[in-house]
Amino acid sequence: xxxxxxxxxxxxxxxxxxxxxxxxxxxxxxxxxxxxxxxxxxxxxxxxxxxxxxxxxxxxxxxxxxxxxxxxxxxxxxxxxxxxxxxxxxxxxxxxxxxxxxxxxxxxx
DNA sequence: CTCTTGACTGAGG
DNA sequence: GCCTCAGCCAAGA
Numbered sequence: 001x002x003x004x005x006x007x008x009x010x011x012x013x014x015x016x017x018x019x020x021x022x023x024x025x026x027x028x029x030x031x032x033x034x035x036x037x038x039x040x041x042x043x044x045x046x047x048x049x050x051x052x053x054x055x056x057x058x059x060x061x062x063x064x065x066x067x068x069x070x071x072x073x074x075x076x077x078x079x080x081x082x083x084x085x086x087x088x089x090x091x092x093x094x095x096x097x098x099x100x101x102x103x104x105x106x107x108x109x
Numbered sequence: 110c111t112c113t114t115g116a117c118t119g120a121g122g
Numbered sequence: 123g124c125c126t127c128a129g130c131c132a133a134g135a
Contacts, residue, residue, distance in 0.1 A: 007132095008133090009133090028117065040116095040117040040130085041116080041130075041131070042132050043116080045114085045115055045116070045131095046116090047116055048115090048116075062118085067116090
């Protein structure tokens with residue numbers, strides 16, 4: 001990892017790209033891993049440029065496991081469909097068994 | 110430099 | 123358990 005050579009956004013992309021298949025994480029978890037636990041909002045904001053960056057933004061949700069960022073995707077249920085395609089159950093924008101599929105970078109990365 | 114915005118989070122009612 | 127308020131921080135205008 002090249003720390004200062006990468007911007008905050010880039011760091012977020014790096015971590016997001018490392019999210020394993022069938023797993024999800026929260027903005028706060030990523031922010032905390034980057035040492036910016038108070039910048040969880042920035043993490044989501046950074047995901048705006050996730051398109052074309054190999055960043056599985058659909059695997060990143062808020063701390064409640066809620067697909068808050070689904071509105072930033074193409075349609076309305078695209079994000080949910082992607083998660084379900086990975087074996088993650090999603091009901092009403094809410095990830096089921098969130099704790100089970102949760103992936104903490106500081107622990108597993 | 111100042112102000113606004115935002116895919117968040119935690120605390121309080 | 124749900125709703126509201128406030129704090130936080132970085133980037134863009």
